[in-house]
Amino acid sequence: MLTRNIAKSLKGFWPVSDRIIVTTLSSKPFDTNIIQVYAPTTDHDDTEVEAFYEELDKTLQQLKSTNIKIIMGDFNAKVGARRIGNTVGSHGLGEINERGEMLVGWCQENDLVVANTWFENHPRRKWTWISPGDKYRNQIDYVLIQSRFRNAVLSAKTMPGADCGSDHNPVVCKVHAILKALKKPKHQMKYNLKALNKDPDLRNKFTIEVKNKFEALEASTAEERQWEILKDSIEKAADENIPKQPKREHKKWRTQSILDEMALRRKAKQDPSRYKSIDQEIKKMCNEAKEEWINGQCKEIEDCKKQAMHTCTKRSMTLPARKGQLKVHV
Known part of the structure; x- marks a missing residue:
């Protein structure tokens, strides 16, 4: 550690x-x-x-x-x-x-x-x-x-x-x-793209701003410079319109009851038999809390998977033919 x-x-x-x-x-x-x-x-x-x-x-x-x-x-x-x-x-x-x-x-x-x-x-x-x-x-x-x-x-x-x-x-x-502290790569801010997909007004506003900035480019501008301006335009429009992705909270499985038992174990340092008994109880509590936390993570993943499958199924219910008529029902 x-x-x-x-x-x-x-x-x-x-x-x-x-x-x-x-x-x-x-x-x-x-x-x-x-x-x-x-x-x-x-x-x-x-x-x-x-x-x-x-x-x-x-x-x-x-x-x-x-x-x-x-x-x-x-x-x-x-x-x-x-x-x-x-x-x-x-x-x-x-x-x-x-x-x-x-x-x-x-x-x-x-x-x-x-x-x-x-x-x-x-x-x-x-x-x-x-x-x-x-x-x-x-x-x-x-x-x-x-x-x-x-x-x-x-x-x-x-x-x-x-x-x-x-x-x-x-x-x-x-x-x-x-x-010597090592230099870490600059952390890039993540945008909440789900909000962009769910909100049509936000999506249109963002698209218009990027389009306007891109159309303002002069034809004589060098290609490399055009790319830099376009990149900066997209980032600026994203900063002004798209909400930031909230930081994920790292859930810890160590509970307050475990911390309380650890405090008791610390006080029982001079009593080997009591110390050993409390230590065994702490290990048991840790295993149970960790298993409960892992099960919660697995359930969260399973729920996300079901939600993704449901969204995918809704989008693929019908396949249109070339002339706009429904060709296949899935």
Whole structure:
């Protein structure tokens, strides 16, 4: 998810697999690649983990070498609280495990640093995952960045109070980067052509204005210039006479009752059993509301289809012969 301001700098995204996705943002002095990952859990064997890092290597190789690269997500690994060269800082959590050693080795090969181990924080601002029953709290989610850009990271910590419906806490990093907003193509105003078809007076008025402007053209005017004048005449006549197409309201299926339940879930953050119960209820309500919204959209499409078929049938009831007599009744 991107904020609206950051979305203005979005150049594109690339789903690599069900575990890796790449986003490119326009920024100065170089573009920024954000790579979101989800590494295999401890239930998977080492061959799957190695395949994951190989795929991640191929992804990095296909990106511009000059770009700023931020790799973040759930690595299902513990790098520990001991400093390891310039890769891992001394403000991690716990002890390094085997998967953590694999992650550190991969970071060293690609000259990356684990950003959220370099900032001193309270332990509750370090752990990113809580086990079922709150038996363990580990740091397994990380933000990685190239060592040459490590000073661009101003802070990194977890947000234990965030209500995101997950047993993970989001890791928040402040990164100094100058994003460039991409120029969007100029939005063309849409006219309500249905009003033009339904209102004969409006249609005649529009036709007369365009005709008058066109007839005022001199024969000596160059063809290219004639086209520009005709185009401007049509647009001006349309602006003055044809009503604009109203903006479509994007109907959202999220109801107020769902928002209320989400507020309750947020307050129940410290009670895992109640939190889980409310979370399940929210998911159920979301599924029902979404299905109801989709059914409403389908009904609206079906009604439009029936209306179009009815109009088409009315127009094709009779086919005249050449002399004006009715030839075929449909």
